[in-house]
Amino acid sequence: MAKKANRSKVRTEFKKNYQQRKRTGDLTRQFNQDTLDEDALDKRERVSGKGEMTRHRTVTGQSLDGTSTDANADIDAADSNLRSGRVLRVHGLESVVRTDSGEEYRCAVRQVLKSISTDQRHIVVAGDMVVFRPEGTSQGIIQSVLPRHGVLSRTSKGRRHVLVSNVDLVIIVASAGEPDIKPHLIDRFLVTAEQAGLEPLIVINKIDLVDPTDFQPLLGVYAQMGYQTLLTSAEQGWGIDCLKSVIRNRQSVVTGQSGVGKSSLLNAIQEGLGLRVQPVSLENSKGKHTTTTSEILPLEAGGYLIDTPGIRQFQLWDVISSEVAGLFRDIRPYVSGCRFPDCTHIHEVDCAVREAVADGRIDPRRYNSYVHLIEDPAASF
Numbered sequence: 047m048a049k050k051a052n053r054s055k056v057r058t059e060f061k062k063n064y065q066q067r068k069r070t071g072d073l074t075r076q077f078n079q080d081t082l083d084e085d086a087l088d089k090r091e092r093v094s095g096k097g098e099m100t101r102h103r104t105v106t107g108q109s110l111d112g113t114s115t116d117a118n119a120d121i122d123a124a125d126s127n128l129r130s131g132r133v134l135r136v137h138g139l140e141s142v143v144r145t146d147s148g149e150e151y152r153c154a155v156r157q158v159l160k161s162i163s164t165d166q167r168h169i170v171v172a173g174d175m176v177v178f179r180p181e182g183t184s185q186g187i188i189q190s191v192l193p194r195h196g197v198l199s200r201t202s203k204g205r206r207h208v209l210v211s212n213v214d215l216v217i218i219v220a221s222a223g224e225p226d227i228k229p230h231l232i233d234r235f236l237v238t239a240e241q242a243g244l245e246p247l248i249v250i251n252k253i254d255l256v257d258p259t260d261f262q263p264l265l266g267v268y269a270q271m272g273y274q275t276l277l278t279s280a281e282q283g284w285g286i287d288c289l290k291s292v293i294r295n296r297q298s299v300v301t302g303q304s305g306v307g308k309s310s311l312l313n314a315i316q317e318g319l320g321l322r323v324q325p326v327s328l329e330n331s332k333g334k335h336t337t338t339t340s341e342i343l344p345l346e347a348g349g350y351l352i353d354t355p356g357i358r359q360f361q362l363w364d365v366i367s368s369e370v371a372g373l374f375r376d377i378r379p380y381v382s383g384c385r386f387p388d389c390t391h392i393h394e395v396d397c398a399v400r401e402a403v404a405d406g407r408i409d410p411r412r413y414n415s416y417v418h419l420i421e422d423p424a425a426s427f
């Protein structure tokens with residue numbers, strides 16, 4: 047009975063969303079509020095850039111399509127006192143910025159930047175590329191935030207909260223045992239990565255606890271969809287070199303349930319990354335959240351790793367149910383074959399998705415993940 051009521055709720059939501067998008071002629075757009083918001087912020091920035099902000103505007107404008115090196119060159123031309131760098135972490139009003147040459151500055155945010163943001167918490171986030179004016183050898187003032195890509199965010203109490211920016215790889219860590227693998231949770235993280243337009247890498251850690259061949263069928267399904275997969279043991283050092291080579295020179299975010307070995311993997315990748323590792327709680331085998339602050343960790347081999355506690359629980363993410371099918375790579379190709387354009391692929395007749403499940407073209411376990419995600423988007427694990 048409760049399930050029936052839930053299905054009808056899901057259907058109503060689908061319809062509402064479909065109709066709204068139809069009205070706005072926006073049926074093909076992937077949900078990417080982040081980009082829109084960044085554009086809006088950028089516009090506000092340019093408007094308020096008149097007069098006092100002229101030099102800042104020049105720097106930002108010239109850096110729009112530039113890499114950090116280009117940005118540096120532009121800045122040198124405009125003002126030799128300005129430097130660029132990446133925000134490693136934000137502590138209240140202070141951000142720690144690292145330059146390309148590895149120097150770190152503790153920076154405040156320029157007052158005018160604060161006034162153009164509707165939510166002051168979002169002016170600067172970990173991962174941002176910023177232009178700052180050094181004051182002394184270790185302090186500075188952030189003048190501008192360069193345009194972001196690969197933004198991960200969540201909505202809390204109706205407000206968007208950017209967790210990290212400029213990400214290009216999401217490492218989804220699961221464990222082969224202790225805690226047991228949860229393919230549904232991997233699928234949820236995959237949907238999140240697809241939604242944000244980021245490349246995912248699926249890592250199954252603690253492979254020392256099981257027979258690796260047990261995982262071949264599961265990994266085969268993911269590989270068939272074009273996802274990169276990797277078996278590791280942080281404890282035994284297995285698969286670590288491979289992981290290192292995949293993440294070299296990229297900015298990767300580490301995600302996954304508590305206790306799967308994220309911190310252990312980071313420590314195995316690079317000694318002294320300094321993350322705390324605690325034994326999995328004996329009572330429930332779920333592990334404790336021992337990592338508490340967001341941080342971009344520079345890698346000796348090049349690139350950055352991001353450990354962000356806020357993205358560990360899927361329910362923190364915004365996923366619009368009518369768009370979920372399009373975020374499942376294996377379900378997406380069938381969606382256009384359904385009789386009803388607002389098909390939920392759960393109970394409708396002439397549903398191309400359900401037909402593909404019935405004759406084995408879609409893995410039934412993946413389809414179950416889809417149904418769970420639609421019926422219980424806020425499921426906790």
Ligand SMILES: Nc1nc2c(ncn2[C@@H]2O[C@H](COP(=O)(O)OP(=O)(O)OP(=O)(O)O)[C@@H](O)[C@H]2O)c(=O)[nH]1
Pocket residue numbers: 251252253254255278279280281282302303304305306307308309310311322323324325326333334335336337
């Ligand atoms: N057997 C085995 N145990 C591992 C492995 N990797 C990590 N562990 C253990 O799993 C437990 C949890 O590891 P963490 O690295 O703290 O896990 P986490 O994902 O960072 O946990 P949170 O910080 O709570 O999110 C620790 O007791 C580790 O020693 C592995 O490859 N094999």
Ligand SMILES: [Zn+2]
Pocket residue numbers: 381384385389390391392394396397398399400
């Ligand atoms: Zn359908």
